Amino acid sequence: QVQLVESGGGLVQPGGSLRLSCAASGFTFSVYQLSWVRQAPGKGLEWVSGIYADGKSTRYADSVKGRFTISRDNAKNTLYLQMNSLKPEDTAVYYCAASSYIWVFGSRRKSDYDYWGQGTQVTVSS
Numbered sequence: 001q002v003q004l005v006e007s008g009g010g011l012v013q014p015g016g017s018l019r020l021s022c023a024a025s026g027f028t029f030s031v032y033q034l035s036w037v038r039q040a041p042g043k044g045l046e047w048v049s050g051i052y053a054d055g056k057s058t059r060y061a062d063s064v065k066g067r068f069t070i071s072r073d074n075a076k077n078t079l080y081l082q083m084n085s086l087k088p089e090d091t092a093v094y095y096c097a098a099s100s101y102i103w104v105f106g107s108r109r110k111s112d113y114d115y116w117g118q119g120t121q122v123t124v125s126s
Contacts, residue, residue, distance in 0.1 A: 002026035002115050004096050009120030016086050016124070022079040022096030022117055030074040032115075033099050036081045037108065038092035038122075048094070049081065050105035059105045064090075086124045093119040 008020040020036070035050040049070040050059045058070050069082040079096050097113040104112045 004098065004115055004117035006094060006096055006117045006120040009094060009122045011123045011125065012086055013126050014087060014124055017082070017084045018086065018122060020081040020083065020094055020096075020120060020122075022081075024077045024079070024096075024098070024115075027098070027115065029077040029098075031100075033102050033104065034070075034072060034079045035097045035099070035105065035113070036070060036079075036094055037097055038090075038094045039119075040089070040092040043092075045108040045110065046092070047106050047108050051079070052102065061106075083122070086122075088124050091122060091124050093121050095119045 003025045005023045006020060008018060012018050031053050033053055036048040037045050038048050039045050048061050048064055049068055051070045051072050055072050067085045071080045096117045098115040099113045110116060
C-alpha cells in the first residue's frame with residue numbers, strides 16, 4: 001500500500017535548524033510532484049514548498065523563502081526539507097504530500113493531493 005512517512009521533527013530553539021525526511025513506498029515516487037504542507041496549532045493548512053518530479057525546479061511560500069530548502073532523492077524514494085533560521089511561527093505539524101499535477105503547488109486543500117503522510121511535529125521554542 002501507499003505510504004508517506006515523515007521523520008526528523010522535534011523541539012528546537014529559535015534560530016536553530018532541523019532536517020525533515022519523508023520516505024515513500026507503494027507508488028512510482030519519481031513521477032510525482034512533492035510538497036511540504038504544515039498546520040500550526042489552531043490554524044488551517046499552509047503550503048510550504050514544492051519540488052518537481054525530476055527535482056530540477058522548486059517553489060517556496062514567501063514565509064519560508066531563503067530559510068528552507070526542499071530536495072528529493074528519487075533513487076531512495078525520499079523527500080527532504082532543510083529548515084534553517086527557525087522561528088516560533090514555524091511551529092506546526094509538517095506533512096509531505098504527493099500529486100500528479102504541478103498546479104497543486106500552493107494548494108492548502110488535502111483533497112488536491114493524491115497521497116498524504118501522517119505528519120511530524122516541529123516545535124520552535126526557547
